[in-house]
Amino acid sequence: MQPTRRAFLASVLSGTGIAGCLGRVPEPTCPPPVESDGPVRIGFAGDVMLGRNVDETWRDGDPVGVWGSTIDRLRALDGLVLNLECCVSDRGQRTPGRGFYFRAEPEWAVPALDAAGTSVAGLANNHLLDFGPQALRDTVTHLEAAGIATAGAGSDRTAAFTPATVTVGGIEIAVVALTDQAPLYAARGDSPGTAFTTLSTGDPLSKRRVDAALARARERDPDLLVATLHWGPNWEVRPSEGQQRVARWLIDRGVDVVHGHSAHVIQGVETYRGRPIIYDAGDYVDDYLIKEGLHNDRSFLFELVVADGTLRALRLVPVEIDDSAVGAASETAAQWLRERMRTLSGPFGTTVERAGDGLRIPLGEC
Template sequence: MITLALVGDVMLGRLVNQRLKTMSADEVWGDVLPQFAAADLRIGNLECALTEHRPQWERTRKVFHFRAAPSAVRVLRAAHIDAVSLANNHTLDFEEQGLLDTITHLDKAGIRHAGAGHNLETATATALIPVKGQQVALIAVTDNEPAFAASATTPGTHYLPVSTDGETLDYVEGLIRRARDEGADLVVFSNHWGPNMVNRPSALFRRFAHAVIERGADVYYGHSAHLFQGVEIHRGKPILYSTGDFVDDYAVDPWLHNDWSFLFQVGMEGGLLRRLVLYPVLLTVAHVRRAEPPERPLICKRMRELSAELGTMLHEEHGILSWQAGSISVPA
């Protein structure tokens, strides 16, 4: 069995970048480092540019621009992050140069990446990660910021609008088939998609995620909403509609609670989900930690209810949620 640790948005800019001047990289991850260490592979969505380039993207209107010093890559290394998605709405916040610098610093740190590149060919390329004698493929797309999309000759992101039309799904199937041809034993499909601050996927998003699994992906790994959403098991494979935030400096909505999240441990064997463990966490500026009462039961309750709506019954024990192959999961 291969165990993946998947987390949502990791934003190392603004106040996080400032805090890193006086705190160690380990401090950012608090007491969740053992959960990272227990996994065979660790993946996150890097929600900022790693660059000293200061001119901001101004070709289209953007409210927020996220940039961290290149030295912030040490935070990713502290958690032994193996790969990141760059297909999101912040990788070009500091123009194409910011993206190219990010790629350079990740490459130097030995962290694989997918979803953005020097041109369309590299932006759409699969990241292959060797794990326990197998190859795990990371495919990363986003429906955010169409102006950031790579072209045949310009840097940018792997842009893919969410649609269940035949052309889009054939394109997705082609991406997955290419990953298999390149040697992938397990395919993780990452998508930075949809609107912010929603805790349920739309009917279209559910149909699209189902179709991606049916076209050959093994794990659907979503993010962007800034809130966690329920998990679904479709044809024996996990769909994580939104993994929420994980490291940031964001203002907290007192009702929606974007400071509540999870570290998702996904155990896959033979292309099927064998075990899913969800560790509830609480986020503060530049810091994540395991949730404790009084927040922990509330976080778990929300996830259990959202997942039950999708037909997934999660078991709670000692403040940790889990699903085991053979447990009840009914069609929603």
């Protein structure tokens, strides 16, 4: 009989499982299968910025329009995890000294997120407090009232580091959201903010905070543990060595999916012990200027396929932003994305297969 995930992760913490002690690389050991009745698809999208021009475009129109031709694909998923890189509020004052301010009107933004089937909105990022603590509180209140779980921000540090737990397709998922961006926005002991930490394996305080958040997630005995990370500098197409160490360390600590974002461009995907590391998912919705050569208007919808109790594959569906909405990528953009992902994932030894207009990365081999 397969052990429960709780028993497996207890062995991790005791030093007898895959993580062992933090100072060494443990022997590869597969976690128990995820229990599910049939194929389940869980989507992961990068930065979703619904403020500024996006807000002006859709606040008086059909909220579903922001998802363009990807809406049917989103609705077909069993769940969706994304980074919401704006606040959702009509209140608050601008935080002084910020170059950009992102805020979306709740009346259209909440229905839009709900229409896409958003299960969890990660709020640990460098724009959630652009309009101060009141807008942060409004964001959490509006989303949770719509049945959209949030993680990565809250009324104090404990709340900010508290994981979200949702059930999609019969699978219970715990999501821990963290950021190493905008220390000014960090939640303190008794003040609102984000789950800020340095995200460095060389920082003992950061490791303790992350470990505590993961422990709280494991208390709920989830089938799948996700770490969604807003990390690293903008416009970098490759993760730093430090980010690679953190991602692998997280999987050693029981994380099943590392979901990175913040660079505004896609980075490579690594499979480590049968688990996917999406170093950066790029931008899914925004109004940003397009950087020459970087094509920050092109990215993927990443779909995790769980079948027969196993993480089977990561499907990469090409998408493209056009005029404050996202849509299926053109043939030219899709070809560019496929070639780019193969190039960026190559150094990790990742198997990348063609799948229609997109790509497929097999998983499950520990």
